[in-house]
Amino acid sequence: MHRRRCRSAVLALGMIASLLVPTAVAAPPAAAAPSGTRKVIAQLFEWNWPSVASECTNVLGPKGYGYVQVSPPQEHVKGNPWWVAYQPASYRVESRKGTRAQFQSMVNTCHAAGVKVIVDAVINHMSGQDNGGTGWAGSSYGHYDYPGIYQTQDFHHCGRNGGDDIVNYNDRYEVQNCELVNLADLKTESDYVRSRIAGYLNDLLSLGVDGFRLDASKHMPAGDIAAIKGKLSRSAYLVQEVIYGAGEPIQPTEYTGNGDVHEFRYGKDLARMFNSERLAYLKNFGAAWGYLPSGSAVAFVDNHDTQRDGGVLTYKNGGSYALANAFMLAWPYGSPAVMSSFTFSGKDQGPPSDANNKTLNTTCYSGWECEHRWRVIANMVAFNNATQGAAVANWYDNGYQHIAFSRAGRGYLTINDEGFAVTGRSYYAGVPAGRYCDVIHGDFGNGSCSGPVITVDSSGWFAANINAHDAVAVHIGAKLP
Structure with a gap:
């Protein structure tokens, strides 16, 4: 008990709705x-x-x-x-x-x-x-x-x-x-x-x-x-x-x-x-x-x-x-x-x-x-x-407001807090190949995902477009059959 960078663009309404949904x-x-x-x-x-x-x-x-x-x-x-x-x-x-x-x-x-x-x-x-x-x-x-x-x-x-x-x-x-x-x-x-x-x-x-x-x-x-x-x-x-x-x-x-x-x-x-x-x-x-x-x-x-x-x-x-x-x-x-x-x-x-x-x-x-x-x-x-106990790996940033990193073979997060979408690029997640629930936008349960699915290839990469002021996250606990 004790006693933003000003942006030229506002947060996209659709993005806010997706982030705040219970x-x-x-x-x-x-x-x-x-x-x-x-x-x-x-x-x-x-x-x-x-x-x-x-x-x-x-x-x-x-x-x-x-x-x-x-x-x-x-x-x-x-x-x-x-x-x-x-x-x-x-x-x-x-x-x-x-x-x-x-x-x-x-x-x-x-x-x-x-x-x-x-x-x-x-x-x-x-x-x-x-x-x-x-x-x-x-x-x-x-x-x-x-x-x-x-x-x-x-x-x-x-x-x-x-x-x-x-x-x-x-x-x-x-x-x-x-x-x-x-x-x-x-x-x-x-x-x-x-x-x-x-x-x-x-x-x-x-x-x-x-x-x-x-x-x-x-x-x-x-x-x-x-x-x-x-x-x-x-x-x-x-x-x-x-x-x-x-x-x-x-x-x-x-x-x-x-x-x-x-x-x-x-x-x-x-x-x-x-x-x-x-x-x-x-x-x-x-x-x-x-x-x-x-x-x-x-x-x-x-x-x-x-x-x-x-x-x-x-x-x-x-x-x-x-x-x-x-x-x-x-x-x-x-x-x-x-x-x-x-x-x-x-x-x-x-x-x-x-x-x-x-x-x-x-x-x-x-x-x-x-x-x-x-x-x-x-x-x-x-x-x-x-991701408990897994080190940070595969850090990426664009020098400004777009960052990404993995937790050594267990999870991956990328955040784009720029005022524009980042499109046409791939991310090295370093997680096992397969289909993953994007837990930023969907709930995982009973082997299914209520939102977008991210496909990681055999080399550990996936492609995704990241909207302005948005993110994508995957982890091994939300891997689809």
């Missing part, structure tokens, strides 16, 4: 343990628990997503904005997204569909309400008083800048001991506080969750997180929110010893390549750009914070956003996280809710964007699964 929903698979090759995370932002459960069964499992990241489940302050979920009032698993029993049922259902569950865990702070109040589940609280949990001595009171708020991000002490926008900052160096936080995380582990996205990790020393991790009842996947700042004393690399870390530069740089620079520059995208090592990073085009802060592509960019996600899911850097948003026009706007601010069941494309269902994005998840 993918077909397959029949639910038999219950199975999640595959080790399933690394893609779907962030179902602010979805309620019954809706997450249904999505695991009907979409996430069948499409090959490995994880679902759910929004904070603890009791929070009352209100409509999305950020109320990031202001805990207690550690009870009861929120506007559902009850403890519904949460438990959701975890079980997702596991049955082969999808692991990551919880967005708010452990750096409690609420930011000066006057306190009553939380969603009825717990009373004050800004520094959470009966039976924390009192004023359990919080930092840094007294800087005429108050307790962070002002200077070049001051390590201030960033980790002052308040992020008035949110009561927990004294995570205290063993008592660490034990209470671990107690909350262990409660979630007892409900079967598989991992945690640790919100505001930058505002806690890496050693404090390590100490909390040491109190967990069993192993769990961790990804930490640490936003890179050039020249700042706190860097994402400090946290890799605890688990994965979000690579915030990825989405901003990818947007810049699509908007104002050249896709050709992506030839060595990743660690060579100064990013975290691939094995320690979670990459994303956008998340719930960055899509509100600007500088990234979001669902509002339509076809460009779909193509950026296609690239991310085809390119071997980090663990990719796909954003699934609700529609918003204001920065603070909350999810679709009833009169009491209880989150409504998700109805895709009616208040909810469901980008994870867009054909390009959903189908490229299987591409990612099919």
Whole structure:
């Protein structure tokens, strides 16, 4: 939680329609343990628990997503904005997204569909309400008083800048001991506080969750997180929110010893390549750009914070956003996280809710964007699964906005983001000869393809015309009989 090249031609309407169409929903698979090759995370932002459960069964499992990241489940302050979920009032698993029993049922259902569950865990702070109040589940609280949990001595009171708020991000002490926008900052160096936080995380582990996205990790020393991790009842996947700042004393690399870390530069740089620079520059995208090592990073085009802060592509960019996600899911850097948003026009706007601010069941494309269902994005998840461990090979670019590459014998993607079609040329895919479903434009299932079929010859080549602002992708998991 934290606070295009201008084109002479618009995106072709037909191309946008093909990229944004929802993918077909397959029949639910038999219950199975999640595959080790399933690394893609779907962030179902602010979805309620019954809706997450249904999505695991009907979409996430069948499409090959490995994880679902759910929004904070603890009791929070009352209100409509999305950020109320990031202001805990207690550690009870009861929120506007559902009850403890519904949460438990959701975890079980997702596991049955082969999808692991990551919880967005708010452990750096409690609420930011000066006057306190009553939380969603009825717990009373004050800004520094959470009966039976924390009192004023359990919080930092840094007294800087005429108050307790962070002002200077070049001051390590201030960033980790002052308040992020008035949110009561927990004294995570205290063993008592660490034990209470671990107690909350262990409660979630007892409900079967598989991992945690640790919100505001930058505002806690890496050693404090390590100490909390040491109190967990069993192993769990961790990804930490640490936003890179050039020249700042706190860097994402400090946290890799605890688990994965979000690579915030990825989405901003990818947007810049699509908007104002050249896709050709992506030839060595990743660690060579100064990013975290691939094995320690979670990459994303956008998340719930960055899509509100600007500088990234979001669902509002339509076809460009779909193509950026296609690239991310085809390119071997980090663990990719796909954003699934609700529609918003204001920065603070909350999810679709009833009169009491209880989150409504998700109805895709009616208040909810469901980008994870867009054909390009959903189908490229299987591409990612099919190409795990395969190196990039056969890179091609025209020096500008037309690129192509293979994943050594397992898959091939070409993106043409020029304002004109590329016609009359062939591409060396390097995959076994045969007929393949173009998963950018069609769904593969039961040995058939609902869209165009690409024929790769015995030498590994295929011919195709690529429309402006469009793409073609094939992989060995979508090979036709």
